[in-house]
Amino acid sequence: MINVKEAKQLIDENCCASKVVTLSLLEANGSILAEPIYAVIDTPPFDQSAMDGYAFSFENWDQKSKLTVIGEIQTGNYSDKIVESNQAVRIYTGAPIPPGTDTVVMQEKVNRDGNSIQILDASLVSGTNVRPQGSQTKKGEMALQEQQLVTPVAISFLAGIGITKVNVFSKPTVSIIVTGKELAGANDEISEGKIFESNSIGLIAALQQLGINPVSVEVVDDVEEEIEKAISKQLSSDILILTGGVSVGDYDLVPASLGKCGVQKIFHKIKQKPGKPFYFGRHNQTLVFALPGNPAAVMSCFYEYVVQAISSFTHKEYFKKMALPLAEDFNKKAGLTFFLKGKMGENNVMVLNNQESYKLNSFAVADCLIEFSEEGENFKKGDLVNVRMIL
């Protein structure tokens, strides 16, 4: 049986080259740029007033004479009439300063009398209150680097420099197959021996957290032909997630069914709890994650392993990992890595109760998974442990 570290390495080695997709800015929200972006225009596209005030030529001004106001430029308009040395133009924030001017004096710092203004700002120098053309970004200049996250502000920035589409790393397509004879639908009456199926909705919700809608979700009985039929239909997805049927019981049909469908086993079973019977395989470019059917194992394995594979497609880190001190002692036997449900405090992390893999009540309120190392046994309050945020 391999350990967690080996499993993660094998998943990494089997992740394929990312795909690049061209998206509109809003579609790309939250994605990672697959190539640098170059400005297609100067921004601002012209020398622009930074204030409501008066534009004039500081160069040609004797620093004492009054100036005659010869016109007005509202933001959004422009004027190509040359302003002479004894003249000024009423101007507003964002408007292009007219030819012949180089400086703007704020409206609060003049005395205006009819069409004449007296400048009262001793701190003015040439260029004051003017945003030069291209002073944010020049045409042809790199505006954002490859691997940059497309944030809401980045979207506003790109829209402002005339960009409407970007090339980003594509999200993988994901299919889900849930297996189990015992599974009843949400609107069924549950009869003796059945339980409500909850793994598919948990996985859908977790994928939604990453902005992914699965292309297919199917619940199938523990019957070989049905499982094989379901698998073979989904081998065109980038990622196929199965739950249930991966242990060693007589009705654990998933590994054999995957084999019959041509999926190559990379590993089966990891020295971990929960999720020991976890299976990982590959069929051409399709990564296959067959998770043990217990709800807690499904969600742990999703956050620890499936998200790792999704990240390799999107180049995005979804859930921060950090080292935090334990709030209380914790003991376990050596031999398995434990992934336990935790809650982060101000400066530490607490192990929640009810960690059995069939119970979800503490996992439902957890904000992180705490990793207790394979060989570790006696963890003391204050010991640093690896914590993966899941919110």
Next chain:
Amino acid sequence: MINVKEAKQLIDENCCASKVVTLSLLEANGSILAEPIYAVIDTPPFDQSAMDGYAFSFENWDQKSKLTVIGEIQTGNYSDKIVESNQAVRIYTGAPIPPGTDTVVMQEKVNRDGNSIQILDASLVSGTNVRPQGSQTKKGEMALQEQQLVTPVAISFLAGIGITKVNVFSKPTVSIIVTGKELAGANDEISEGKIFESNSIGLIAALQQLGINPVSVEVVDDVEEEIEKAISKQLSSDILILTGGVSVGDYDLVPASLGKCGVQKIFHKIKQKPGKPFYFGRHNQTLVFALPGNPAAVMSCFYEYVVQAISSFTHKEYFKKMALPLAEDFNKKAGLTFFLKGKMGENNVMVLNNQESYKLNSFAVADCLIEFSEEGENFKKGDLVNVRMIL
């Protein structure tokens, strides 16, 4: 002019009672529960085997005799045939143990010879490897508390206990009106004096980050009647965001237009940079945020003030606030609170370059806003500053 703290308090005081909405589990993903949830069934719904193995009565077993295997219960099936003291039943993980049994021995811990098993597990006690009915959650028990975040795992948990709909705090409806004669659409040729409009797409993207799609987005010219018409159409939304036209220039028509539409001004202008001319008002239940038109001011004010109002509707904290040490000295004059674009390091936070409110290039790669207090002047490397994450 009021300061940042006073502004935040006035926004809080004017936020109305939250609305509650009944949603399906997937629709409620990421929302906050408006009431506690009680289990409608016992989970597990029956005494359930935790292993693949053999169910028998430990109570009636002499701890040495062989047992006769009288049948099999596959997961998803059940049997109501009473198992006698010298008998056992082949059983699988998740299957209901049959009447007359109380314990399961793992398949790895028996010698099976035909229909007879010899138990080889000295550690067995009554109840081993059985998950008692209701041991996760009992019918009628509180499963999740009010104010709990509906996480993907919580969704799986709730589906498992038979819940299909939940009451959560509703997201507000949001309308956006962008004003400015200078604004060109993304597919226009920009002519002299015009710039590409980018505030609407930045705000849409930021709302998407919170799972909100605005109900209306309109770009209007700096013309009073047009602005008034646009405002009056959107006063049924919970939140109305305007950008531009809130300063004191002759074409800053938004505050007056809001007044004409019956919006009551709560405050206009805050001692802050960027975003000093920020206006906040209210019309019945509609909160009106009129933001200065500079892109950086728009996004800063959104993250600092509009998100605060959205949180009061949804009861959700969107962006963590924390105190981090400055990576380098920073100096400013007293009198205004500064919200500067920052980048978090391992254990500190760095002020980015290009903080002018018309420039977005550093904001586009920022992961936080750093708050420099109104009265502060000389901030030293290592000083703790308030940081709001925006990703």
